[in-house]
Amino acid sequence: MKLLKIVLITIGIYAGLVVIFESLLGYFQPQSQTTLVIITDDGEGRENNRVLQQLSSEGNIYVAANHWPRAWYHDVLDRPNVKATINDETANYLVTKVSKTEHKTLATEFAPSIWFRILTGFPPREFVKLTPE
Numbered sequence: 001m002k003l004l005k006i007v008l009i010t011i012g013i014y015a016g017l018v019v020i021f022e023s024l025l026g027y028f029q030p031q032s033q034t035t036l037v038i039i040t041d042d043g044e045g046r047e048n049n050r051v052l053q054q055l056s057s058e059g060n061i062y063v064a065a066n067h068w069p070r071a072w073y074h075d076v077l078d079r080p081n082v083k084a085t086i087n088d089e090t091a092n093y094l095v096t097k098v099s100k101t102e103h104k105t106l107a108t109e110f111a112p113s114i115w116f117r118i119l120t121g122f123p124p125r126e127f128v129k130l131t132p133e
Helices: 002-028 071-078 100-109 114-120
Strands: 035-041 047-053 055-057 060-065 081-086 089-097 126-132
Touching: 002 114, 035 060, 035 071, 047 060, 047 071, 055 100, 071 089, 071 126, 100 126
Parallel strands: none
Antiparallel strands: 035 047, 035 081, 055 060, 060 126, 081 089, 089 126
16 A cells, blocks of 8 residues: 555656646747747637747658647647748748658657656657648
8 A cells, every 4th residue: 555655646746747847848938949930820810839849851841749738739730721930930831740651750860868758748749741832
């Protein structure tokens, strides 16, 4: 019984740390030279901005949904015509979900560190491709 309590407390603390990390990351949305801002429409005329890591491979632009909060990801699947700001230039893009083969290649090429996976609670990763319109 004591071991069960220790395990449950440990799991609870870990889950709390993941929630805190993800919340702070979502709130502050840190930007760098390798990020982009995707601008989605929520379907009711309101735009939502989300800072994402820009992944470039073979001349294509990709972003990964690799956090538990991923409303932006569902928005782009529902409404694939988006705007994105890359290097201070905003343009229109068409978002498409990648194929299984492309996903496997990207998952290998852009594998996150184990520390990042631990801090984010091991969420499933999905990739989308941004094609300029």
